[in-house]
Amino acid sequence: MTPEEFRDLFPALRSTVWLDTPGSPPGAGPVVDALRDTMSAWSSGEFDWRMWDSAAEDARQLFARFIGAEPGTVSAVGSLAEAAATVAGSLPRGRVVVAEDDFRSNLFPWLARHDVVAAPGDRLADALDEDTALLAVSEVTTKDGRRRDLRALRAATDAVGARLFVNLTQSLGALRFDPLIRPDYLASTPRRT
Ligand SMILES: Cc1ncc(COP(=O)(O)O)c(C=O)c1O
Structure with missing residues (x-):
């Protein structure tokens, strides 16, 4: 098409x-x-x-x-917040890094169960360390439409052994998804894509 x-x-x-x-x-x-x-x-x-x-x-x-992806790895849930809460509930308690200006659906679910480090959006890689269990990041920010470099963030999470949760709510369908990012979790709110 x-x-x-x-x-x-x-x-x-x-x-x-x-x-x-x-x-x-x-x-x-x-x-x-x-x-x-x-x-x-x-x-x-x-x-x-x-x-x-x-x-x-x-x-x-x-x-x-x-x-x-394999269909068996996809589940339909009601919102981005529910997807994040499902992942948050399935991880052992640990340190989760988020961008301080990220959409709130990608913040509160992590706060409920984990130690959250809210870092400036352009310093996310610097906030990761060996104790980080997961980085949760939106590819495109709601605030100013900026696109984050997910490939670089994947490399940064790999370097410390952390998992990567990507929120593609503002990008999937509008921007080509790069399979090299290999997120551990990919979530998107369907009504925006
Ligand atoms: C970046 C981002 N993530 C998620 C959402 C939606 O979250 P939820 O499905 O929890 O309402 C929005 C809505 O505008 C958004 O801009």
């Missing part, structure tokens, strides 16, 4: 250039149609919950293919 064909899927973009937040973007035609069909079947009582489950399963498979 070309960028023009992709753009054409969004009816609002025929008359608008969207430069506002991706938190409340115009809807894509196929997504809006699927929502309308679901709402109408729900309202008339003619729905089958197994179709909802199978749509989620299809999405899981497609997402896995998109990022080049």
Whole structure:
């Protein structure tokens, strides 16, 4: 699909250039149609919950293919915060480094269970040491749209034996994902991608 064909899927973009937040973007035609069909079947009582489950399963498979992962390693959760909380709860207690200006969904879940070091966004590699269990970082910041160098951060976590959690909420789909980053955990809020 070309960028023009992709753009054409969004009816609002025929008359608008969207430069506002991706938190409340115009809807894509196929997504809006699927929502309308679901709402109408729900309202008339003619729905089958197994179709909802199978749509989620299809999405899981497609997402896995998109990022080049095995479908069995992908799970659907409700938010970025829930994904971070799931990982936070599965790690032994330890030191977690985050950027001090990162989106709050990538901060509070770590604080609940770990010793969190909040470092300046451009000094994350310096904040890592042998005691660091994990670095949790958003590829693109919400504050100013800056892109972090995930390849360099992967090298820095490898150097101290720390895991890497990447939040691709503002980048996946808009920027090409670099497989060399090999994150231990990759999470994204689907409604923004
Ligand atoms: C960088 C970033 N991460 C995550 C989110 C969404 O987090 P959640 O799914 O927990 O609401 C946003 C929302 O704008 C965001 O900008």
